[in-house]
Amino acid sequence: MRKIESDQNRFRQIVRGKIKSDLRKYITHGEMIGKTGGELVSIPLPQIQIPEFRYGQKNGGGVGQGPGDVGTPIGRSGEGDEPGAAGDAPGQHLLEVELTLDELAEILGEGLALPRIQPKGRANIIEEKDKYTGIRQTGPESLRHFKRTYKKALRRQIASNTYNRNDPIVIPIREDKLYRSWNPIPLPHSNAVVLYLMDVSGSMTDDQKEIVRIEAFWIDTWLRSQYDGVTTRYIIHDAVAREVDQHTFYHTRESGGTRISSAYQLANKIIDAEHPPIDWNIYVLHFSDGDNWGEDNRQCVSLLRDEILPKSNLFGYGQVESPYGSGEFFRELEEAFEDVPNLALSEIRNKDGIFDSIKEFLGRGR
Amino acid sequence: MSLLSRKIADAVSAHPQKGALTVDDDRYEICLELRSADPEIGVSFDGLDFRALDASPRSVETLKAWGERLASRLTYLMEPLVVLEVDRIGTEVELRSAKPSVRESQLRYYELRLESSGAAHLRRVLFDRDTRTRSTVPCTLGAEALERLVEDFTATAA
Incomplete structure (x- = not known):
């Protein structure tokens, strides 16, 4: 080195x-x-x-030259007494x-002392794809490289003076034949899916969404370091849920009421249709202010218990505090699920709460 | 002054006891869950329930328009209200204080729900940041403000 x-x-x-x-x-x-x-x-x-260069001891402690006695201030008297004007140069970057x-x-x-995740399913299998990248002198006839074989035969015939321009017949012999060869290329295989669910109802303001955005970035960063490929899906909901792209996810505000079960139903549908739990490591992370309407809490609990939790590595619910405080949904989940290993609940009061919330979500090593 | 607001004024003047205070006319009914009432000072109540007696179903657009009319008129409460959520599935509209009042670790705000039956429920909610809980706290209004509130409900519900 x-x-x-x-x-x-x-x-x-x-x-x-x-x-x-x-x-x-x-x-x-x-x-x-x-x-x-x-x-x-x-x-x-x-x-x-x-880092900067510093002179060693060898060059230090030199003797100055010039007029004046020891202790005489440098510069002329009276200089530098006026207060300076404000600087216009840029500050230190x-x-x-x-x-x-x-x-x-x-x-x-x-x-955060996070435990490494033990993936399930096809997590350790990396798909390999054969790619024709080279040329060999042996191989099956089906892989014979016609153009290169012809060129080599032509070169040989010209070199040995057996090529007749008036009768341009090129006959490859065994030594001329070249074949395509292949190398296995490992392809990263998406084996984890993260479904981000967010409440975008009227009570969720931009401040709450910023908290979700920051938290999702760190969770994404960690999960991507743990898996060869991570697919992210985004679902927003008020009273109805829909799948959106990342930009829409963080920048949409609806005025509808809050029915959390609509998002759970859509997430479950996506998992069933596209991410079978036997092959995928599934992460469902939901953020809301917890102001769920009506009798919807009961339906949410039943969807979680019967559908989403059995299929997921981790279900995380982060309740962010809105200008109206924090809703009851967090308590409902706390009461309904005690000591469920793949359920993480976190109350995020403000940006300072993000650190502990990430630790709560990812500290389970799932 | 509408018949209903005159009736509520009369009912408060009669020094009502703690409990439900209900007045109605031929179209609407108002029910206050009274804590205390004094004709000189005003009333303190846990909730106000307004109901249209015809009970014909309202569309969510009608409710939203009603909510917006109410929000523009109810300017004399502690905080102005805004239409916050419109639930098209449950046909309900929710209004809340535009900006809750903050006192130390407590938030207080009004919550008004409008239902498709033409009913409206007004509550004052407290969120305690220390205990992380929400609860209903009494609304306190002067006698004149209460009459005006009832007047505004009947005028905008039409």
Whole structure:
């Protein structure tokens, strides 16, 4: 290893340590989510010193030259007494470091002491696909590369002066024949699906959705580090539920009433139709302010007990506090399900609650 | 002043006891779950239930329009109301205070539900952040404000 590489590694360790010590702050503030570009996340680190050259002892302690006695202030008297005007130069920039999402997930796992997930189903099987990438001199006739074989035979005939331009017959011999060869290419196989469900009824404001967005980012980052492929599905609901894309998920506000069971029914339908539990690791994460209407709570409990929980690795319910406080749905679930290993409940009062909520959801290692 | 608001004023003037206070005319009925009443000061009640006697079903659009009319008129309560949720499946509309009152760790707001039968239920809700619970707390209105409230219900429900 070259010296620069060990220095770089040491710097990365310092960065990791800094992020880990301030992890709660980074999780709580959502601005870094906007800085994700592909696989990299840009993180501002305000209190870290950039490596710099320093002179060793050998060159230190020199003797100055010039007029004046020891102790005489440098500069002319009277200078520098006027108060300075406001500066117009740009301030000191924050140092931004780039981390891969995998590194970020690792820091999250270490910071929250998250257990690694034991996948089920086809989680350990990586699909392989044969791709013709090379040429060999042996192989079945069905894989003979006609063009390359012809060229090689032509080159041989020209070189041995047996090629007749007036009678351009090229006859390949055994040594001319070339065949396609293949290599198995491992393909990442989607083996985990995360269904995000969110209440977008009138009582859920933009602040609540921001909390959901931040939490979903970290949960996604962790799950993606644990599986070869993760598929995400987004469902919004008020009194009725529908599947939407990610942008719509975070930016929709409806004025309908809240019927949580509509989202559970749709999630269950999607699981049954497209993600059979025997092959998929299923995560259902629902966020609402808990203001469910009417007798819907009973139906929700029955859907969870009979359909969703038996099929899911984890069902997480995060209740975010709206301007009207927090609804009763959290308590209903608490009373209906005691010590269910794949059910995680979390009350998120504000952004500061995101850290503990993530730990509650992912701390089960499921 | 409508017949119903005059009747409620008379009923409050008669120093009613704690309990249900119901008045009606030929079209509507108002029921207050009284805690206390004083003709000089006003009333304190757990909830106000307004009911249209014809009970013909209203569409959700009708309820929403009713909610918006009420929200524009009920400006004398502690907080102005807004139509928050419109449930097309259950044919109900919910109004709440636009901005709840916050006092220390407690939130207080009005909640008004309009049903397809033409019924309306007004409550004041308290959410305690310490205990994480919601409960109904008494609404307190001056005598004149109560008359105006009843007047507004009858005027907008038409």
